[in-house]
Amino acid sequence: MNLKEFIKECHQKEVFKNLSIYVVSSWVLIQVFSEVWEPFGLPKISMTYLLLVLIAGFPFYIYLIWRYRLKSSETKLSQREGMKFVKNKSGDEGVESQLKKRKVHLPGIHFYSPFQKMYFTFLFAILLVSVFAVALIVRANFINEPEPGAFAFAKDDSNDKIAVLSFENNTTDEELDVVGKMAVDWIIHGITQNDIGQVISPKVVEQYSTVLKASLLPEEDNGILTEYLKPGKIISGNYYLNKGELLIQCVIMDGNMNETLETIEPVTCESDSPLVCIEMLKQRLLSALLEEDERYTVYEEKPPNYEAYKMMLGMDKYESHTPEYLNLLNEAIALDSTYFEPKLHRMAYYYNLEDFAMADSMVRELASADLKSSRQQNLVKLWTALINGDNKKAFTYLKKEYNTEPDDLNNNSSTMVLALQFVNRPEAVDSVYNNQPIMAYIDSLSCQTCEYRHFSKGMADIALGEPKKAISMFSDYGKVKGFYWIKDVLLYANIRVADSLEVDNILNTIKLTGDFPTWQDKCLLVAEQYLLLGNPSRADFYFKQLLESLEAPSAEATQREKELKAFTHFYMEDFAAAAVIFEDLLKEDPEDIDYHSFLAMSLFKIGQIEKAEKLLEEIENYRADYQYGKIDYAKARFYAVKGDTDLLIQNLIRAVAAGKRYNPGTFHDDVLMKPYTELESFKNVLNFWH
Structure with a gap:
């Protein structure tokens, strides 16, 4: 039976009619349920359960159509057409069976006719599609990302975002502009203090107004809210003078700004005592925002001094x-x-x-x-953890701050930095970077404040083995002046995809745009990366360029130039030359930990082992508070060169426990650590804060 014949027979047997009954009934049920689930007090996830039942039930319904509507008639038809087994009598060698061999495709299902075979083939295909759809829904709604307990950010189960717009000054007195700003700040303080929702402040709207591509900017800031940030509720207000008294009023609107949900009773006070009005308005607004059974007056800390607040606006x-x-x-x-x-x-x-x-x-x-x-x-807990070098606690407290105001670019950037460099979780960066659809419209080349966000995103992609992703996102940065953090991303990424021509192009752009010292720094970075990836000949190419630039006649080499020269000789394995320069540098700055460690390693490599170990011991004399594992990491480098794996790991663990960050050029990105990166004990160091 071909497909055309099968469809024709399905029409004759009213199969499509019965299927349409299920589809239409399901659609009506979904529409009705979408209207009644909230009044009945059902959770929002109830709609997901309904969809799962309807999708999973569709293949079963198709089987029931066969079982109770088609099977009996199909069996009779098969019998009339002679498709039944006939016992062969002994000796009847010439009797030919008119039956087709029955095939079992599903347990207990025997195909008596071509129609039934085609019917159950389509049933099996629909069953696979249903299983796939159910799996997608379950994964999206019930299965979290790996290790969600440690790195779970706020989910958008319901739109609890509240945008607070700038209050309009209708007093004609510009001196009173500060009243509107203070009212907004104090309302935001009340919302966040009581965990009523995530806040979108006027500052956030202004940030995105600045960095969005001009061609996509709405005519007004309100367009950014409704089209991109999409809050659930919007608070707006204004204030004016009435017979010498200050009157402030505000309303709560829906997220599209086309319906007023509640009008807050206006507040009045003396014009020279605006804090009284602001506090009264906040209390009334909080009462309206809180659920009906939670409404109460919340007494916060008192608003700041009015003059002090005005001063802070000039930050x-x-x-x-x-x-x-x-x-x-x-x-x-x-x-x-x-x-x-x-x-x-x-x-x-x-x-x-x-x-x-x-x-x-x-x-x-x-x-x-x-x-x-x-x-x-x-x-306070966040900053205490940062200062104490407790990176895990710092990230935990920052997540709480991020969840309060995730749209703020500063919160967004800081969370990415801590995820990548403080706790080494590059997989957590992507969800923060792409938290808002609005991020897709950021104009990279006009957003100076976004640079470190982009850097963290690009380095995270590289750490996850996706350098091409970083290149496709940020390739424009390689052709313009500045943006050196993101040029680092491009250099890292292009080295990993073996595009040496693009690496040279980026370095030439840096050199030609007039920042020669930065070009020297990037040459060293590129050379180290090629060493890390096992390409010493390419590394030497950049080392030699760097040395040539440092040999140019000058009145006297600066400390920075001596450093570059010393590190270049060290990584080119000219340890004798490196030792001479590091000794000279150490005389200029005897407390520099890196000078001590690199000099010790250089001396060890040229056979002055006793002197090297003595120098390493002297590092302990400079141990102090707030070093965040710097001395322990310096000693770990020495033991990496020496080949003492046990002491290497011990010192790495001490370093990371003291707050040493996973910055570029350290740990798995350190040339000296390359022989040890596949060790399980080394991987445990990388996962220390997990």
Whole structure:
């Protein structure tokens, strides 16, 4: 029986009519259930269960059509056509059987006719499709990623995002602009403090307005919300003066801004006491946002001093590492000693300058304060873990902060950095990077603030064995000036796909755009990567270029130039020349740990073993707080060169336990560690924080 005949017979036997009954009934049931599940108080996952039942039941329904509608008539037809077994009488050698040999394709199913054979073939095909569809639904809704307990980010089971738009100043007094900004901040504080939902702040909307491709930008910021960020609820408001009094009002709208869900009763206060209005408005708004059985007045920490708050709005005028930035923070704290934000930024200021002792004293001061905000408590725990070198705890606390405001580019970037460099989980980077569909519209070449996000994403792809993915995403960066972090990604990736021509093109772009010292640094990076991948001849090509550039006549070689020359000689295995330069460098900076370790390794390689080991012992004299495993890692390098596997692993474990990061050029990316990377004990070092 061919397909055309089979379809014709299905029409005659009303098979398609019966199938349409199931399909239409299922569709109606889904439509009805989508409207009634919420009023009945059923969980949202109930719809998934219904789909599973309907899809899994379809093949069974097709079998029932055969069993109760087609089988009897088909069996009779088969008998009329002579398709039955006839006993052969003994001696009847000439009797020919008119029967076709029966084949068993499914347990207990015997094919009496060509129609039945074709019918059950299609049934089997539909069964496979159903099983595949059920597997996809189960995987998407019930099976988590590997080790979800350690690296599970917030799932979008329901849209709990709340966007808080800038409040419009209708007072005609620009001096009162700060009132709207403070109202927004205090409302956001209340939402996050009570875990009502994820927040999209005006700052986030502004970030994406800046970095989205111009051709795709909506005409207004509201378009970014409704088309890209897609919150579940949107809060907007305005304020004006009424007979000398300040009046603030706001509404809660749906995510498309086409329906007002609730209008908040306006609040009034004296125009010179806006904090009274702001606190009252926050309490009324929280009452509206909380579930009906959870409505209560939440007494938060008091709003900051008004003048201190206005001062903090000027933070963006200064670079975060400048004295002016620090002075502003100190002045805000002087105006309000309980103001948390400037204290947090001041602590981060010292941490980023690597003055860890000062940062530690400040975070201890914050930890000893009576903080009632859970978000503030979490941030203090995060910074405490960072300063203590407890990378696992740091990542855990950062995930909580990330889940509070995942759309913020700074939160997004920091989470990727900690996943990749602090706990060595490159597989966790992708979900953070692609958390929002809006990320696909980021214009890479116009987004300076996105550079480190891209770097982390690219390095994670390379670590996962997908260098071509990084190249396809960031190839444009190789042709423009600057963006050196992402050029590193391209260099790493192109080396791994053996595209030496593109590596040369990127280096030439760096050299021709005028940053010669950066070109020298990248030559060393590229040469080390070729050594790591077992291509010494290609590595020597770049080492020689670097040495030629360093031999150029100059009044006096700088410390940086001496460093480059020393490392180049070391990796080219000219250990005698390297030892001379490292000795000279050590005289200039006798406490530099790297100078000690590389000099010790150079001396060991030229046979001065006793002197090398003595130098290594001297490193212990420089052990201090806040080094994050630097001395232990330096000793591990020495034992890697010496070939002492046990001491190598011991020191690596000490280093990583003290907070040593998995930065480029360390651990599995360190040329000196290459002979040991396949050892199980070395892999345990990489998985230490897992």
